[in-house]
Amino acid sequence: MLHKCVALKSDALTEFGVCSKDLSVSILMSLTCVSFQACHSETHIGQYYTLPSAHIRTLFPSGLPWRYQQQVKTFNEACIMVRQPSLEVISYLKKTDYSKPALRYLFYGQKGTGKTISLCHAVHFCYTQGWLVLHIPDAHQWVKNCKELLPSSYNASRFDQPLQATTWLRNFRLTNERFLSKIKTKHRYMWTKREFTEEGSLLGELVDQGISRVKSSSDVVGAVMKELRLQSGQPGSDFHLAVAVDGVNGLWGRSTIKKEDKSVDPEELTLIYNLRKLMRNDWTGGAIIATLSQTGSLYTPKSAYLPQELLGERGFDSMDPFIPVSVPNYSEKEFESCCLYYMDRHWLQHPQSRTEEGKKELVFLSNKNPSMLDRICGFL
Amino acid sequence: MALYFTPLVSRLSGCHRGNFTRNCGSCYRACTLDFTSVLSQGASRSGDGSTSQTDRWLGDRDRGRLVLRGASVTSPAAARRPAASSGQPSQQARSLWQQLPRQLPPRTSPLSAKMAASCVRTVGSFLGKCMTCSSSINTVATQVLLSRQVCVSSALCRKNLAAAGPEKFTLEYIQKQVEEYEIGKRHLANMMGEDPENFTQEDIDRSITYLFPSGLFEKTARPLMKHPDEIFPKQRAVQWGADGRPFHFLFYTGKQSYYSLMHDLYGKILKIEKHQDRLRAKGLFSQDAQLISLGPSRWLTKEELELLLVETISTHDYDRFIKLMEHMLCMPYSSTEEEFVQRYRRLLEAQSLKQLVPLLEKDENGVAFSTAEGRRKTSDSSVILRDCGSGHITVNGQDYLQYFPVLQDREQLMFPLQFMGVLGRFNLECKVSGGGRSSQAGALRLAISRALLSFLSEGDGEAMRQAGLLTPDPRVRERKKPGQEGARRKFTWKKR
16 A cells, blocks of 8 residues: 655755754655655654545544644645654564464553553554554543443443444444455354344444444444454454454443443443453454543543553553563654654644744743643643 | 740730830830840839820829828839838939939930730749849838829820830830840850850840740741841930030921932032032043943832931932932042942842852762752752753653643743753653642743753843743742631621
């Protein structure tokens, strides 16, 4: 799958941070390479990579952070900086043996260092490789602010969340359009006394069933997950499954949903229960990429960012073993690159922001944290 | 020993209410508990002069008593005590009041006499402690008074007192105070077991704070013992002789000291011009010779000049004085009058010299570091500034981005370093406690500026001082007052 990237001078890269006066507009901007592989190597750290807008619409209907979405709208393009954590995960993805059980990658780091963006970067890579992407934009949304809670039809002790399930199914349909007509179900599902889905029917039908019949949408989600899990590693199927969950610590945390003044445990929610089953590495032919997030999490201290602290005991035991990938603040080079990008886009209007002293001030005030820098540059 | 107490004590003695309406400031210090001198002076003065003055000195009740009871004494306690034999004290007293009418000029109205009058009532119980001669003096005084007594209503008396103006102290009174101060100083030194000869004012202050510990917050309200010159405001001695003729030739201008100063100044100017003419005649005159070098100094302020001249002057007068001085300074060869001019200048101390620069130490890795502390509102902070070159900052063990999520606080931290242009050079290890987020940031900023002083030159330190980085912010939370909702906010005013 070809996609556009703008060429960049790699020798200009070595001069990063030394004398930014020489590095003018010719630097950064996006990469132009013929294939994806050439774009993402170690030498390209710090450079910006443009995501095609068509991909944005299909892949990330709600997966990108809010501020980044605004930036995409303003700049009329979606540029992601190539950074070490996402490069690492992508390199692992390229090298894995897909007959083994799925590997779990976990992005963790301080607030605002770019975990979600790294996840989106990895997901985009999977998408370009032709994988089936199961992207849950924010697991915390499923454990709080639930407007409707129905007792599950399948299992009496659990609760359904029809609204969240239908939204997710719609997004899933949008993202994986081409797979819906290819994959066939292996089991028979009975929704009510009269409605059922036969064995061997298309995945697309299953998804449509869930969207049209709101009451059983959570069960449909569970069914979809089960099907994909069973089919992904099989010799007959020709797709890889990428499970991407943002805010995975919400699955094992607490919830603020109350049913008749009694707070509901996440385990009693169908969606969460099925997602937890998916997170187990008992299936093959794919990968699980996840992010920890303290921002949306409930009842966790603000200073917590490590996996043990955020996942808790149960979560850590279920996720274990996983590959933790730390996402740090910008390095000197990355910071320069970001500033140059903003200047190129005419986002930094203040005359002093172009000087060396101005850069030093920005470094101090933001401590090279990506989100902080973004906020500060917003009013410069 | 004359120990000066606050109006709290003087209120107890009753002398403060109603009598001294204006000069509360000087009265604070002058409420002396030295009743012996007071009583003796009061007694001596009561024998003098016109009836109007006697009216002023004694309270109404006493006057009434005198009229009705005749030879009775002013206080019942004194009446019970037998009159002392006419020994030395009474003779001394009699000689005092006999002598004084000639010496006393007509214009003085002593404070102590007033105090004596009102204190007499309450002081009755203290009489036992004072010398017994006081009672005899009283009896003498009352006997003398009988012949001169004229009954005047109390209302008139009060009005006169109010219009009298600030109380005046006589020269003798001040001298007496000075003697007592000296004697009291020696007593105090003995009490503290120190050498009376080398007992300085600081030692006195120390001893007084030790002997009379006070919990009052207002420092000026605490007990103090200072030389009377510092306590009693300078007053003009009498300006005319016994024949009524004024001493100074400019007395009738009304502001004799000021006009005499201007006169002298103009005299100096004329002298300089004469000197210049003489030099011109000799041919040695040069235009750019010897202007006065004044150093870092300023002119006396109007208040200081008033203190010096012991007389009030208007702003116009002050401006004219300064203009004339400046005119004199501009003339060549004015350095001959340097001493005269310096009397009217005050030195300016360079503020930056007072700054304490923290020490520059080296830790085990050879990295230079300095420590400083800062305070703001209720926050305390201490900062270790290391000359590493990485720009890494920790606050209370946490990253400063986590500790100060608000941009404003981080800007406060950045200010000293950015001002000096050393942003990426230093590592900061900060500890802060107390207060809120803004005051913690302010305390840290002050500590960083102080620590930075040891790495910078003096000129940079001066620049920081002028930028206000080294000034501790004195603003603290104002207390809530009773009758108001807050420090300033009053309760909602309701018409009904």
